[in-house]
Amino acid sequence: MISLPLFNKQPEELKTVMDQWLYLLKHLSTMDRLPSFLDKRIFGLIFEIGEIGKLTEEELMSYEASLRHKRDAESVFNSAKKSGEALGHAKGLAEGKAKGLAEGERRKALETAKAFKEMGLPTADIAKGTGLSVEEIEKL
Template structure:
């Protein structure tokens, strides 16, 4: 993912009185793909029609205007639905739909840049011992999150631990949530102050080191010049005046 926007993400029509659509989550991928993600708790009539309407409206809004749009090249758009109701299909127990525009005879995908992926949580009934794939883990978590008190052992804590942290915060009462956010702010402020002090100290050290290096280089150049003049037989006082070294320093040069 390259960018994401949380609800309300509103997509208006081309004219004032056209119907508007609002996505729960709208994401863009690094290769230019666009993802609409919807969380649906209750069944509603014409749900499939609505998914097609959402993707169609987004495609229409993304088409370049003017000359650039004359090629008919369309963006990649995908709809992801996480559903807490059954679709009423003839395939009982089906919990994952991966829908695309296909040829009916060959079942091959006809158009690659439009897809609908639907997760039907009530139909996912795998037990913990049956959880094998990453997708199984996500489906189990999405279905049971509200009933879990702690992260199950079979879930990778590096991946799913943050979700439980977010869930714990979401369940706090307003007063505790404010206290948590204030504590988090203090923590972030302290970390920011520390990192700023480190950066300033690093910058100061660089400047001082550079200054010291320049001074050392200048002193070495003065020594080399004084030694050449001394070997030429020039008076030490004149060499000292020209290089900034003392007579004693020049006498010791060999």
């Protein structure tokens, strides 16, 4: 059992983290800033909470309103981000599908043109039937 009123160590006597916690809890109401001998990574949040506890009712209302505003803005941002990601994903899929279909059609036209060329059909007729240019057919 710990009794804070009986905890009387001075800052230079604080050897353990437990000593630092007890010191902070006992003196939090009289501190206007976090002492340098207390690690900000460990004690920073509790000190900030203590600072909020010292606010007047008007300051607290203003603080809570600013928190609501911040959270609303973050929510709007996250919603817009998700919406944008979904739209971008859908657009990317559609473009990829269209490109894949076009490449497939071109590959099929080249295979058909090659087969017709091997059969000895005139290049102009092959170009007309496959939609390829005469130059493309001659390269086969």
